[in-house]
Amino acid sequence: MLRITKQTDYGIVLLSHMAAEPERLFNAPELAEAAGLPLPTVSKILKMLARDGLLDSHRGAKGGYCLVSAPEEISVAEIIFSLEGPIAMTECIDDGPGECQQEGSCPLQANWQLINTAVRQALQGISLRQMAGPMGPQLVQLASRSAHSSLQP
Amino acid sequence: MLRITKQTDYGIVLLSHMAAEPERLFNAPELAEAAGLPLPTVSKILKMLARDGLLDSHRGAKGGYCLVSAPEEISVAEIIFSLEGPIAMTECIDDGPGECQQEGSCPLQANWQLINTAVRQALQGISLRQMAGPMGPQLVQLASRSAHSSLQP
């Protein structure tokens, strides 16, 4: 269906929330509470974002996460890339260069790259700031969103 | 993983093949043979494309499919739309307007539409002609592509 996963959806919601106070340190329980999402899920998402360098993590008591860059500097492409893996439209492409034996002679590869880069550029053109604003810092209560069925136990 | 499905991959390959002779009538067995794909799969894909108006179908003996429009007029967005359903990035959006109760007050919806339209426009900017060319009419043998495992019995 060419849709992003829920994890990415949640991830952008969480980051949007953090973007309201870019300097502040947020911990996972706090964000889970704010978004109405289960803690383990939020935790998992934040871990991924930290692993890929979008968030700085501080362990231990009083730990938490904070944005590495300003919301204007973060593109949704980076977020999606972190949470879904590379944006690859065909198997031969995301297997990495050299993986496919047909590479030299494959007539479609270059054209697929056309699509890939078009989508990538489209996503790179949208910043976290744009996603967060202009609605202000209030956080949407995900728990009440229609299609999200079994979120909280 | 934000990847298109194999069906769409195959669909574009088949349409690229047809784009080489836009006037000609192709039947499913012929295309299956040419692409090295199993007939049922090819059939299924062509049915979908015909259902959504990208192909004209002629039933009966000597029947087959042909492109409705010139390859320049067909965007990959239409193809993906036909084979994967609507390009919807969040559940609330592709449930259709009115489906979600929060719609009036949801601060993220407008921003998601931003992403959706960005991607859609990126895909609309690429035509079937661009995907088919400039390599000429030779058809890639899908059966030998690395990642496509169990295609022919």
Added chain:
DNA sequence: GTAAATAGAACCATATCGGTACTATTTTCT
């Protein structure tokens, strides 16, 4: 040293994808 937090991996139920099979309908040809 204890509590609170992140890091990382493993796990499982469920939904989606990939591919097949079967029946019905339409058209051509003899």
Added chain:
DNA sequence: AGAAAATAGTACCGATATGGTTCTATTTAC
């Protein structure tokens, strides 16, 4: 009229991916 060849539509099943949880280890504040 009847047989053959093709599309239309639906239902089905195994394999894979997703969504979410749980457990253990590690780090830091107090």
